[in-house]
Amino acid sequence: MTDLLLLPGDGIGPEVTAQVRRVAAKLIPELTIDERPFGGTSFDQLGTPLSDETLATAKAAKAVLMGAVGGPQYANVPRDKRPEAGLLGLRAGMGVFANLRPALCFQPLADASTLKREVVEGLDFMIVRELTGGIYFGSPRFIEELPGGGKRAVDTQVYTTPEIERVARVAFELARGRRNKVTSAEKSNVMDSGLLWREVVTDLHRREYADVALEHILADNAAMQIVKNPKQFDVMVTDNLFGDILSDAAAQLTGSLGMLPSAALGLPGTPGLYEPIHGSAPDIAGKGIANPLAAILSFEMALRWSLGRPDLAARLYAAVERALESGARTPDLGGALTSEQMGDAVLAAL
Ligand code: NAD
Ligand code: IPM
Numbered sequence: 001m002t003d004l005l006l007l008p009g010d011g012i013g014p015e016v017t018a019q020v021r022r023v024a025a026k027l028i029p030e031l032t033i034d035e036r037p038f039g040g041t042s043f044d045q046l047g048t049p050l051s052d053e054t055l056a057t058a059k060a061a062k063a064v065l066m067g068a069v070g071g072p073q074y075a076n077v078p079r080d081k082r083p084e085a086g087l088l089g090l091r092a093g094m095g096v097f098a099n100l101r102p103a104l105c106f107q108p109l110a111d112a113s114t115l116k117r118e119v120v121e122g123l124d125f126m127i128v129r130e131l132t133g134g135i136y137f138g139s140p141r142f143i144e145e146l147p148g149g150g151k152r153a154v155d156t157q158v159y160t161t162p163e164i165e166r167v168a169r170v171a172f173e174l175a176r177g178r179r180n181k182v183t184s185a186e187k188s189n190v191m192d193s194g195l196l197w198r199e200v201v202t203d204l205h206r207r208e209y210a211d212v213a214l215e216h217i218l219a220d221n222a223a224m225q226i227v228k229n230p231k232q233f234d235v236m237v238t239d240n241l242f243g244d245i246l247s248d249a250a251a252q253l254t255g256s257l258g259m260l261p262s263a264a265l266g267l268p269g270t271p272g273l274y275e276p277i278h279g280s281a282p283d284i285a286g287k288g289i290a291n292p293l294a295a296i297l298s299f300e301m302a303l304r305w306s307l308g309r310p311d312l313a314a315r316l317y318a319a320v321e322r323a324l325e326s327g328a329r330t331p332d333l334g335g336a337l338t339s340e341q342m343g344d345a346v347l348a349a350l
């Protein structure tokens with residue numbers, strides 16, 4: 001059995017996961033690491049972005065770490081064969097319904113964000129994104145030709161009580177170990193799924209988590225508040241699509257999209273899926289200058305949540321902080337280091 005399955009994927013994916021491999025080998029030499037093609041790379045080799053073997057290997061591993069998928073060369077591939085469809089299939093196949101996306105501003109990066117230092121300094125907020133439901137998976141979905149010309153495209157947002165309740169539970173549990181506050185973001189003013197979301201979260205809170213402060217916010221206002229005053233938030237729970245958008249906004253508070261890791265968790269005892277939240281970055285792919293820290297910090301989350309080594313996670317986190325303190329910066333953070341040199345800086349700090 002493999003401890004860690006690496007899925008480098010496309011674009012900068014292999015460039016950032018190469019640095020994870022070096023860090024993992026130094027931290028736990030006995031960790032068994034396997035690697036499989038995934039996304040566009042898998043489509044090119046095997047005709048599918050997610051093969052049955054890759055999914056089976058993922059489900060049997062202790063943790064899976066994915067780099068990134070996608071790229072302009074796959075723009076005309078049918079939707080179910082696209083790299084992104086492989087990622088959705090992996091998330092659904094592994095049953096990882098709760099996606100933890102921490103927006104943390106490292107002290108040495110307080111001036112790296114496009115926002116003012118006082119807005120982001122000391123920031124530590126966690127988005128819990130529902131990951132296996134909502135408009136990403138609802139049916140029907142299709143595009144059809146209209147008789148009079150033109151087309152009609154349909155996507156469907158669907159949520160059930162158990163789907164909302166299980167992800168809200170993750171958010172409340174996390175908040176208890178943090179600053180004890182949950183903000184639930186939806187559009188209950190216009191969407192029935194938003195109304196149900198608010199009802200289920202409110203009900204669960206009343207029954208089991210009355211000790212946690214709960215506030216509801218409309219998702220558009222949440223986007224504005226994240227940029228205006230992000231430190232008001234502790235844990236924010238939201239649906240699949242809003243969570244995707246709000247976490248990219250939150251990433252920029254930390255200095256760069258290349259800083260934000262994530263952990264996707266399912267039922268206890270099942271492997272977690274760890275991914276930087278950024279994409280394949282076609283504009284810089286192949287140049288060796290991608291920031292590997294989001295991927296390295298995703299491994300930090302794997303140590304904590306799937307590999308049973310919170311002690312090593314803390315060591316790795318401190319090493320990233322020291323590397324940044326020493327001035328290590330890839331171009332996205334205003335520096336000139338390559339991905340490998342940033343890897344060197346983390347290894348040196350370890
Ligand atoms: P992107 O995240 O790939 O890039 C957005 C911007 O951020 C680009 O300017 C890029 O250079 C920069 N950036 C991203 N990661 C970086 C890093 N580690 N270091 C330095 N700069 C970084 O988003 P996009 O351009 O909208 O999407 C490109 C492709 O990636 C699309 O095919 C999309 O579907 C896919 N995508 C995949 C994932 C994933 O695999 N989890 C996530 C988002 C987008
Ligand atoms: C992310 C990405 C993915 C998403 C895409 C590539 C399917 O944007 O992980 O944030 O939308 O979930």
Ligand code: MN
Nearest residue numbers: 244245248277
């Ligand atoms: Mn995204």
